[in-house]
Each structure stands twice: as C-alpha cells, then as structure tokens.
Amino acid sequence: MKKIIFPLRKEKDIEKLKIGDEVFISGTILTARDLAHKKLVEIIKKREKLPVNLKGALLYYTGPSPKPEGKIIGSIGPTTSKRMDKLTIPLLKFGLKATMGKGERSNQIVNLFKKYKVVYFITYGGCGAYLSQFVKDIKILSFEELGPEAIYQLFVENFPAIVGIDIYGNDFFKRKV
Amino acid sequence: MKSIYSEEIIEKIAEKIVEINYKLPDEVEKKIEEAYHREREKYSKKYLKVILENIKVAKENKIPICQDTGLPIIFVEIGLNVKIRFGKYKNFDEVINRGVEYGSRRGYLRNSVVSPIDRINTKTNTPAVIHYFLSEGDKFKITIVSKGFGSENVSKIRMLNPSEGKEGIEEFIIETVKKAGSLPCPPLFIGVGIGGSFEKSAILSKYALTKIGENTEYREWENRIIEKINDLKIGPGGFGGDITVLDLKIEIFPTHIAGLPVSVNICCWAHRMGSFEI
Numbered sequence: 001m002k003k004i005i006f007p008l009r010k011e012k013d014i015e016k017l018k019i020g021d022e023v024f025i026s027g028t029i030l031t032a033r034d035l036a037h038k039k040l041v042e043i044i045k046k047r048e049k050l051p052v053n054l055k056g057a058l059l060y061y062t063g064p065s066p067k068p069e070g071k072i073i074g075s076i077g078p079t080t081s082k083r084m085d086k087l088t089i090p091l092l093k094f095g096l097k098a099t100m101g102k103g104e105r106s107n108q109i110v111n112l113f114k115k116y117k118v119v120y121f122i123t124y125g126g127c128g129a130y131l132s133q134f135v136k137d138i139k140i141l142s143f144e145e146l147g148p149e150a151i152y153q154l155f156v157e158n159f160p161a162i163v164g165i166d167i168y169g170n171d172f173f174k175r176k177v
Numbered sequence: 178m179k180s181i182y183s184e185e186i187i188e189k190i191a192e193k194i195v196e197i198n199y200k201l202p203d204e205v206e207k208k209i210e211e212a213y214h215r216e217r218e219k220y221s222k223k224y225l226k227v228i229l230e231n232i233k234v235a236k237e238n239k240i241p242i243c244q245d246t247g248l249p250i251i252f253v254e255i256g257l258n259v260k261i262r263f264g265k266y267k268n269f270d271e272v273i274n275r276g277v278e279y280g281s282r283r284g285y286l287r288n289s290v291v292s293p294i295d296r297i298n299t300k301t302n303t304p305a306v307i308h309y310f311l312s313e314g315d316k317f318k319i320t321i322v323s324k325g326f327g328s329e330n331v332s333k334i335r336m337l338n339p340s341e342g343k344e345g346i347e348e349f350i351i352e353t354v355k356k357a358g359s360l361p362c363p364p365l366f367i368g369v370g371i372g373g374s375f376e377k378s379a380i381l382s383k384y385a386l387t388k389i390g391e392n393t394e395y396r397e398w399e400n401r402i403i404e405k406i407n408d409l410k411i412g413p414g415g416f417g418g419d420i421t422v423l424d425l426k427i428e429i430f431p432t433h434i435a436g437l438p439v440s441v442n443i444c445c446w447a448h449r450m451g452s453f454e455i
Contacts, residue, residue, distance in 0.1 A: 020220070035296060065244045065287040074285055075235070075244040080327045080360050102327075103359040103415060124227045125327070125362040125414060126447040128244040129235035147298050148244075148287050160227075162220065173359060177218055177410065177417035 003158075007056035008097040014119045017163045019172040023121065024158040029058040029100075030141065033079055035149040037087035044090045051142040052151055054094040058121075061101035063148035064138070065128065073135050075128030076154075078102040081120070085109050092116045100161055104173040113165050120165035122172065134159040179315035181455050182262045183272045186319070189453050190276025193321050194249060195284030197451040198241045201232060204390030205366070205448050208423040212364055212413070221418025225364075228413075228446060243447050246286035247323030249277045249305035250383060252452075256316040273319075274303040289326075308380060320387050320452035328361035328443040334379055337437040346371060346439050347402055353441045354406050354422070359415020362445035367406075367425040370440040372432035382440035385426040387450055395427040413446075 004013055005027040017023065030052060032040070043050055061081055065074035081101030088099065089112060097118055102125035113120060123131065137155035144150050164172045201209075209232070213225040235242040251273055266272050281288065281302035290299045312318075333353045337345050350369060357363075366389055370381025393399075403422050412418025423446060432438060 063244060063287065063289075065241045065246055066285040068240060068285045071238075071240070074287070075241040075246075077244050079245065080330070082360060102362065122414070124224055124231070126243045126325075126445055127227055127231035129238065129240050129242055130227060130231035132240065133234065147300070148289070173415055173417075175417075177412075 006058040006098065009056065011117060014097065014117065014167055017119055017166055018168075019163050019166050019170040019175060021163040023161050023163060025058070025121070025161055026157050026159070027155070029060050029154050029156055031060045031062050031064070031152040031154060033061050033063050033149055034083055035146050036143055036151050037084055039143055041087055041090050050094065054091060054096045056095060056097050058098040058100060059091075059096060060154065061099065064152065065148070067138070073132050073138050076132050076135055077128030078123045078125055081105055092118065104171070105165065110165050110169060110171050114167060114169035117167045119163060119167060121161035122164035123159070123161040131159065178258050178260055179256075179317070180260045180262050181317055183264050183266060185455065186272050187276040187279065189455065190273060190319065190321065191280030191283060193319070193451050193453055194277055194280035194286070194323065197321060197449045198246050198284060198286055198323055199239055200236050201242065201447065202390070202450060206232060208390070209364075209446060212420040212423060216413065216418050216420050218412055218416060218418035220416040221413040221420070224413045224416060241284075241286060242449065243325060244287055245289060245325045245327065246281070247325050247449060248289065248329070249302060250322040250324050251305050251307045252310065252320040252384065252387065253307060254310045254312045254316055254318040256312045256314045258315045259317050270304070270307060273307055274301070274305055277303050277305045316454070318452060318454045321450060322383070322386060323449040325362070325445050325447060328365065328445040331357035331361045332382070332440070332442045334375070334438070334440045336375065337439055339435065339437045341437060345437070347405065349439055350402055350441050351405055351409070353443070354411070355409055357443055358411060361443050362447070363411055363415060364413050364420045364423045364446050366423055366444040366446070366448045368442040368444070369425065369427045370442070371427060371429045371438070373430040373438060374432070375438055377430055378438035378440040379442070381428040381430055382442035385428040386442055386444050386448065387452075388426040388428070389424050389448060391426070393426065395429070399425050399427055
C-alpha cells in the first residue's frame, strides 16, 4: 500500500506509481464532474482566469449527496470517468497531476497522461457511504449554483484507490489477468 | 370500493424512497455475498468486499449507499375499484412527485433531476418517471426504483429481424454488456424486454429489473445468458474477474409479424428498489 499527498509537491511522488498499485490518498483534492468541467473549459476558451488552482491538483469526479445534520458529508463515491475524457484535455496545460473516478478511459487519455505525467486513480464505484469515511472536511470552492455539480474542496485522509493509468502509458483495464 | 387518502400515499412514498437508498433489498445483498464467495480475481474480490462494507456503513450510518441516489422510477398498479381521496394535491402525478420530493429532502438524497438541454436542476428530485398499470379489484401497489445513470447510459434498444430469434437476442444482450465494459459499475443486474413495440420493450426491460431474485418463467434461458456474460470476464468494477452479472430477468410480450424489439436495461450492483401495498 503506497501513500500519496495532494496537491502534489514533487513529480517524483507519482513516478513510483504503477497500474494496480493500491494507494491511500491524503491532503486536499478538488471535485468536478460534467458541468464543472464544461464551465472550466469555457473559461479557458475565453482566456479568462480559472477560479481554481490546478497546479499539482487531483480532480475527483463526483457529485456528493447532501450533508445530513451532524455529519461531515453525505455519500461521495466516483462517477464514470469516461464522460470527462474530452473535457480533461484543455485542463492538462494547467498542471493537473491526477484524476480519480470509476471505469476505463480512452486511449487518447492514456497517451496524454503519459505525455503530461498525469495519474488516473480508480476508486470503488457505488461505495459513496464507505468512501465518505475518509473525507474529513468539505467546502464549496466554485460554481455554487450547480449544487452537487459544484467544485468542492475536500480534505481527505487515507482515501483508498487503485492506480488505473500510470505515467508510463499503462492502462489497468488492459492488463493481463 | 376501497378509498385511499392521497396523504397516505405521499407519506409511504417518502418513507420508501429513503429506505431503498439506505438499504438494498435482501435478494440483492444475497447475490452480492454469493459473488464475493465465488470471485477468484484479486482486485475484483477486494471490490466486492468493499461493496459489502459499503452496504453495512450505509445501513448503520443512515446515509445513501451511492451518492447518485438515482432517477426515481415509479410503477403504479391500481385496481379499478380503488378510489383516491385527494387532499391538497389534485392529480395523481403530483401526489407521487410530492412523496418523492419530501423523501428526498428528509433522507438527504441528491437532487439529480435537471432539464435535459439547459441542465437546470429542479432541486426537488422530481418529476419522477411514472408508469401506470390498471389492475383488477382493489389492488394498490407502488414499486420504486432509484435508477443510477452510469448504468442507464449504457442500456440499449434494438429492433431485430424476426428471423434472428433467440440467438440474435442473446448476441444483442452480450454485445451490449461487452460494450458497456467497466462503465456501469458491474457486477450488474440486467432487465431484458422482448416484444411489444419500440417503447413497450423498453418499459418491459425496466419492469424486468423489479423481478430480480424471483423464479419466473424463463429462468433456464436467463441462467444460460448469465453464464455467457460471465465468460466475458469483465468482472466487478471491470477489473477482469469472474462475476459480471448478478442476475438477469426477461419479460416477454407478443409483437408484430414483421418485428422483434429487444431492450436491455442495465443496472449497477446497487439496485435500489422496493414496493408497498395499501
């Protein structure tokens, strides 16, 4: 089991990760799903300033359920990453270092992640209740009007995931079983 | 003649939609446990273990099993001898939607319903998709499916040639699951609707999902298809394991001499459903 902290400080930290490695993620990560991605890409197209700092960042594809009274957070599992494939490409130039969701991604993404040295983490689909235990704090960063689709900042401790795409162009879903 | 007060229906729907999002049906949980014991591939087995832990955490902590608390699909079976006594809300769709709204708010379910093109959230988790079936006597039954969309997105409908028959149907089902791969959160539940018209087959396929765990007419054929799908080795999470499908149910309706409509409705392992009668 490997431990990794975000935002990433040294490139070296992701160089040691290989597909199939089980990892514990700690630190500060950002959430974004379909609509937030669309908005970020529109901002980039207009050459305006991004509302979030993507340098060294991990983007987690999720839209949490509402926080029940007396709890830190509701259910917060991954959504299908593939829907974000095309929308991820314009973000790569801004220093994004990792993404996390569920399921396979396109070959184009595998190749681009090799080029830009970005890692893709798979976490456990449908397990939002279990995964909520590793989220210690949540706050809205941007696009509040989107409700569950807003960009949230999460503080996580030992959040479990598997390396799905490493920076060497390997894809967990294409490995030999 | 049986009288039912609309307020009672609202309250029962609100309770049920929360309950099904916190706790899976026993037959669904049983299938997952069986899969955990049968699975041999390392990552797939680990995922099934996490799933079982997740089910436990959701139940104990009273939070949704999955953050995608689904699009509410409501099947209403209502006998012609049932009289609805309306209160504040004057039509039946409204009664159902208020039940869904109250339950979603009370149970901290995610508001996942938006206008399709502008993507504006209705912030009530409504309108629900409602299917009415007329029934005999004073039967009144509501079945709720909170349908996750990762799996809904990879569902398919095809108008087959009549000559393609059983073989063609199997090929289409297998092709659909193969193409879906890791995206719909396997291991899956699959509803298959065969016959009727274009839309009838789709509704049948959704209805078939409510029959999970039941021993129905086509059990033998269903088991054969399940085996063939598991041979694909997609496995839990798409991690390459043995168990790709937990159960598959078929519903059949007569069709036109020129056609053979087939719908394949895919559902993730977190098959949230429940029903009540009044």
